[in-house]
Amino acid sequence: MKLFVSEGNPHCLKVLAALELTAVKCDVQYVNHEDKVVQFLSHPALPAVLLPNGQQLFSANAICRYLFEVSGQNCNDHCNQWLEWEVTVLQPALLRALRTAVLQGKGSDVSQILQSPLNFLDQSLLKGSKPYLTGEAVSVADVVLWATLHPILSDSSFTIGEHPSVKAWFDQVAAVHSCQSAVQKVLQGKGLQAMKSYMQRQPAPPNSQCRDAQPCNN
Amino acid sequence: MALRELSSLEKYLGLKKPNKYSTQGDKKVPVLQNNQGPPLVGLITIACHLVKEAKRSDLLGESAESRAVVQQWLEYRVSRLDGCTKEDSKTILKELNIHLQDNVYLAGNHFTLADTLMYYGIHPLIVDLTVQEKEQYLNVARWFDHIQHVPRLRHHLLPVVVLRNRIYTGRHH
Numbered sequence: 455m456k457l458f459v460s461e462g463n464p465h466c467l468k469v470l471a472a473l474e475l476t477a478v479k480c481d482v483q484y485v486n487h488e489d490k491v492v493q494f495l496s497h498p499a500l501p502a503v504l505l506p507n508g509q510q511l512f513s514a515n516a517i518c519r520y521l522f523e524v525s526g527q528n529c530n531d532h533c534n535q536w537l538e539w540e541v542t543v544l545q546p547a548l549l550r551a552l553r554t555a556v557l558q559g560k561g562s563d564v565s566q567i568l569q570s571p572l573n574f575l576d577q578s579l580l581k582g583s584k585p586y587l588t589g590e591a592v593s594v595a596d597v598v599l600w601a602t603l604h605p606i607l608s609d610s611s612f613t614i615g616e617h618p619s620v621k622a623w624f625d626q627v628a629a630v631h632s633c634q635s636a637v638q639k640v641l642q643g644k645g646l647q648a649m650k651s652y653m654q655r656q657p658a659p660p661n662s663q664c665r666d667a668q669p670c671n672n
Numbered sequence: 673m674a675l676r677e678l679s680s681l682e683k684y685l686g687l688k689k690p691n692k693y694s695t696q697g698d699k700k701v702p703v704l705q706n707n708q709g710p711p712l713v714g715l716i717t718i719a720c721h722l723v724k725e726a727k728r729s730d731l732l733g734e735s736a737e738s739r740a741v742v743q744q745w746l747e748y749r750v751s752r753l754d755g756c757t758k759e760d761s762k763t764i765l766k767e768l769n770i771h772l773q774d775n776v777y778l779a780g781n782h783f784t785l786a787d788t789l790m791y792y793g794i795h796p797l798i799v800d801l802t803v804q805e806k807e808q809y810l811n812v813a814r815w816f817d818h819i820q821h822v823p824r825l826r827h828h829l830l831p832v833v834v835l836r837n838r839i840y841t842g843r844h845h
Contacts, residue, residue, distance in 0.1 A: 494770035496763050505737045509780060513744040520740035531712055531721050538714035541751050542701075 456481045456504045457517070458491045459640075462648040464552070465514040467601035467640050469501045472518040474632035475597065476525035487655050497657060515541060515598055522594040529595075533588050536595035540602060544571050548602050549656075555612070556646055556653045564606060565614045572617050575599070579619035585626060592630060600627040604637065605646055674702040674715050677792040680827035681719055684788070685726035693718075699755075715789070716746045723785055731785045741779040745786035753793045761797050765809045768794075772811035776818075783822065791819040795829050806834060 457473065457480050459466040473480060480503075485491065491502040492512045499512040503520070511517045515537050519529055529537065551567045554560045579587070587595045606612055607624050627633060641648040675693050682690060692705040696713070704712040704721065712718050723731050733739035752764055768790075771778070778786040798806075798816055806813045817834040820826050 494767055496767060505740075507735075507737050509737060509741050511740055511744055513747050515747060516740045516744035519743055520736060523736045523739065531717060534720055535712060535714055535717040538716045538747075538750065541747050542714070542754075545751075 455479075455506055456483060458483050458485050458489070458500060458502045458504075460485055460487045460489075460500045460652070461640060461642065462650070462652045463487065463500055463640065464601070464605055464649060464652070466501045467604055467636050468514045468598050469503075469517045469521070470639055471601060471630075471633045471636035472521045472594065472597050474635055475592070475630065476521045476527075478521050478524050480521075487652050518594050518598055527593065529593075530588070533593055533595045536587050537598060540595075540598055543574075544599065544602055547571050548606065551606060552646075552649065552653060553656075553658070555606070556650055561612055564612050568606065568614055572614065572620055576617040576619045579623050586623065592627060596623075596627050597633070600624060600633060601636070604628070605649065608637075609645060674700065676828045677715070677789070678702060678704075678718060678722070680792065680825070680829075681722055681788060683827055684822075684824045685722060685728055686824075687722065687726050691722075715750055716743075719746070719785060719789060731783075731788075733779060733784060734782065738779055738782070738784075742784045742786045745778045745784075746789060749786070749789050749793050753790070764794075765797065765812055768815075769809045769811045772815045777815070783819075787815075787819050788825060791816065791825070792829070795832070798832050798834075799830070 455478075457469060459470060459482060461484060470482075473482070485500070487500065488498055489500075490498045491504075492499050492510050495512060501514050501517060503511040503517050505511065505520075511520065519537070522529065547567055547570075551564045554563045554567065584590060586592055587599065603620075603624060606614070607620075608628065675695065678693060679690065694703045694705065695701060696703055701713060702715055702718055704718045706712055712721055720732060723729065733742040752760070756764060775781075777783050778790060794812075794816070798813075801809070813834045816832070820829070820831055
């Protein structure tokens with residue numbers, strides 16, 4: 455199995471944290487943002503995995519699922535639901551927030567963009583009254599959501615309002631050694647600025663209007 | 673739309689008792705009312721739950737590798753295909769066409785839930801294609817025709833006429 459990642463790519467945080475946490479054996483190769491590992495996709499997609507059976511994975515979440523499953527931790531309904539929410543609601547909002555913050559320098563808009571998904575996450579954590587999203591231990595859902603939120607929540611220059619349950623959960627996942635080492639590998643201590651060249655190469659989402667307008671889980 | 677998909681999926685899976693669904697938000701995200709626990713939210717989450725309920729876990733992939741590939745295509749369906757623009761739809765058809773050149777089904781050699789949900793989702797795009805466009809995406813057309821003939825799968829959707837051979841031989845892509 456071979457994993458392809460690029461520096462400054464926020465999606466690579468997920469897989470590098472999951473890889474170290476699950477201790478699955480895998481070659482890691484750093485490539486450029488433009489390198490087309492998965493040939494049939496129109497835009498270069500990283501991270502990507504070449505599986506032992508010859509198939510390719512081009513979704514960071516699918517790669518994380520695979521690593522957790524190989525190490526004996528399967529994703530149940532609840533975990534599936536968080537991953538689907540991450541893909542359909544949180545990720546589009548986060549990418550929009552990162553674009554405004556990193557490319558347009560409008561950090562003040564970030565709070566408004568993320569308010570609704572963060573409120574939802576906060577209420578769910580409060581209701582669940584468990585330390586992690588799906589129970590007492592870190593699951594693939596925690597790693598995936600933590601990594602997506604990391605660029606914004608770890609940067610104290612953003613004021614995004616009070617979400618005490620999110621903060622407690624986020625700090626707990628962020629303290630996991632594998633997560634810290636993934637941050638170091640991907641962002642190299644440079645924070646948001648490390649993502650600038652990656653963000654500049656991303657096509658603006660063509661359907662951002664309908665996708666970002668309203669989060670579905672409320 | 674999603675609710676009709678789930679109801680067709682239930683029939684395909686042979687689930688006897690229809691489940692109770694509702695939707696939430698502007699995007700009409702499906703919600704499954706669950707007697708045993710909190711409601712389940714989201715098309716993929718509910719579809720995977722139904723497959724397990726019907727004891728058809730083979731449709732989610734037979735190995736860790738294929739399960740990851742199936743999940744990846746389910747994600748592609750809800751993140752790329754749903755709510756896509758006309759321009760996006762061309763990119764999607766092009767990507768799928770290249771992928772399906774070497775793959776019988778989305779996840780390789782076996783029919784899975786990914787084919788079912790992609791078929792339901794892509795149906796409106798295929799209906800709108802001209803004959804020439806269908807030729808441009810010949811592998812997609814071949815796969816689509818294959819899936820729409822899977823017994824008990826089509827349900828709420830009309831059959832689409834798909835030519836399996838080129839008639840405009842002068843066009844090269």
